[in-house]
Amino acid sequence: MPNLYVALVHHPVVNKNGEAIAAAVTNLDLHDIARAAKTYDIKGFYVTTPLADQQLLVRRITAHWLEGAGGRYNPKRREALALIRLADCLEQALAEIGQREGRRPQAVATAARRRPGSIGFCELRKRLADGSPHVLVLGTAWGLAPSVFEKADWVLEPVQGPSPYNHLPVRSAAAIIMDRLLGCREGADLESD
Amino acid sequence: MPNLYVALVHHPVVNKNGEAIAAAVTNLDLHDIARAAKTYDIKGFYVTTPLADQQLLVRRITAHWLEGAGGRYNPKRREALALIRLADCLEQALAEIGQREGRRPQAVATAARRRPGSIGFCELRKRLADGSPHVLVLGTAWGLAPSVFEKADWVLEPVQGPSPYNHLPVRSAAAIIMDRLLGCREGADLESD
Numbered sequence: 127m128p129n130l131y132v133a134l135v136h137h138p139v140v141n142k143n144g145e146a147i148a149a150a151v152t153n154l155d156l157h158d159i160a161r162a163a164k165t166y167d168i169k170g171f172y173v174t175t176p177l178a179d180q181q182l183l184v185r186r187i188t189a190h191w192l193e194g195a196g197g198r199y200n201p202k203r204r205e206a207l208a209l210i211r212l213a214d215c216l217e218q219a220l221a222e223i224g225q226r227e228g229r230r231p232q233a234v235a236t237a238a239r240r241r242p243g244s245i246g247f248c249e250l251r252k253r254l255a256d257g258s259p260h261v262l263v264l265g266t267a268w269g270l271a272p273s274v275f276e277k278a279d280w281v282l283e284p285v286q287g288p289s290p291y292n293h294l295p296v297r298s299a300a301a302i303i304m305d306r307l308l309g310c311r312e313g314a315d316l317e318s319d
Numbered sequence: 320m321p322n323l324y325v326a327l328v329h330h331p332v333v334n335k336n337g338e339a340i341a342a343a344v345t346n347l348d349l350h351d352i353a354r355a356a357k358t359y360d361i362k363g364f365y366v367t368t369p370l371a372d373q374q375l376l377v378r379r380i381t382a383h384w385l386e387g388a389g390g391r392y393n394p395k396r397r398e399a400l401a402l403i404r405l406a407d408c409l410e411q412a413l414a415e416i417g418q419r420e421g422r423r424p425q426a427v428a429t430a431a432r433r434r435p436g437s438i439g440f441c442e443l444r445k446r447l448a449d450g451s452p453h454v455l456v457l458g459t460a461w462g463l464a465p466s467v468f469e470k471a472d473w474v475l476e477p478v479q480g481p482s483p484y485n486h487l488p489v490r491s492a493a494a495i496i497m498d499r500l501l502g503c504r505e506g507a508d509l510e511s512d
Binding site: 166286292301306309310 | 321335347350351354355357358359360393395396398399478479480481482484485486487488490491492493494495497498499501502503
């Protein structure tokens with residue numbers, strides 16, 4: 127059984143000009159990635175931000191769906207948002223997962239552009255098959271800051287379509303990556319043939 | 320070369336209780352699906368709604384990014400939103416595409432639950448390879464109304480993860496479906512081996 131977590135990092139990420147920033151939390155990032163995470167049996171969805179007001183926003187959103195009117199109106203949304211965990215930074219998320227799993231997880235950073243030494247989807251899919259804990263690290267804004275790539279154990283190759291356009295929203299990239307790594311693909315049958 | 324269009328249908332779709340309704344347009348549906356469509360070389364992204372105020376909203380959003388400040392701030396977003404076309408209904412979209420392509424496209428309806436006689440991703444991927452025009456039909460709210468399935472040429476099997484949870488946002492389902500049909504997959508190499 128694959129043992130995958132997702133972390134959505136809001137700091138340090140880069141802006142349009144490549145400067146390191148802390149990005150604001152986007153409500154629909156939480157909903158969409160939580161719903162995909164629930165679909166693909168992700169074990170936890172960490173939202174990391176060091177900003178107190180942004181942490182409060184995450185808590186308000188999740189409380190609405192877990193304890194408030196949202197969850198009564200749409201229990202399916204509650205199931206998904208129950209996967210959300212808050213952390214100050216990626217390190218804290220990795221430490222928490224390490225404690226739960228009894229060993230430090232492998233951090234897999236994601237990027238929209240190919241980086242040297244990146245791991246392919248098939249290779250990571252195979253690595254996940256042995257059940258060792260991994261964390262898929264997603265960046266908001268214009269992507270993860272260089273320091274995150276330096277600390278990651280792996281960098282995943284970018285999601286590639288037939289066009290050179292590489293500006294998918296993190297919500298969509300997250301869904302595609304989970305599907306490529308964990309989806310019940312007809313392609314998977316071909317591998318076992 | 321695959322020849323695929325996408326239509327995001329806002330009427331007739333069903334609500335939580337299965338009743339036919341016209342759904343409101345969601346800003347991020349337009350952005351996210353347009354950005355995925357641009358990534359996967361989709362030929363046009365039709366947004367269909369019969370409601371005048373909702374059509375006006377679509378026009379205001381696209382104008383901001385095509386002609387207004389949005390496009391100057393983020394030209395990549397303009398490239399994606401330029402794929403958006405407005406139509407009163409799916410029939411009108413199909414007619415317009417038929418005129419452009421010189422033949423009526425095949426309409427492929429999508430659903431979160433498996434329906435009898437649905438076509439698989441591999442099969443549709445093969446059908447697309449011959450370059451005949453197809454339209455991927457996506458429903459907003461709780462999905463396409465029964466009448467849309469009746470008129471469609473094909474119904475695509477649902478996106479399936481390892482969990483029974485089948486409540487992906489249409490934005491995420493659209494991205495995964497485009498990737499399964501048009502993505503440069505390592506799995507595709509296996510097929511040609």
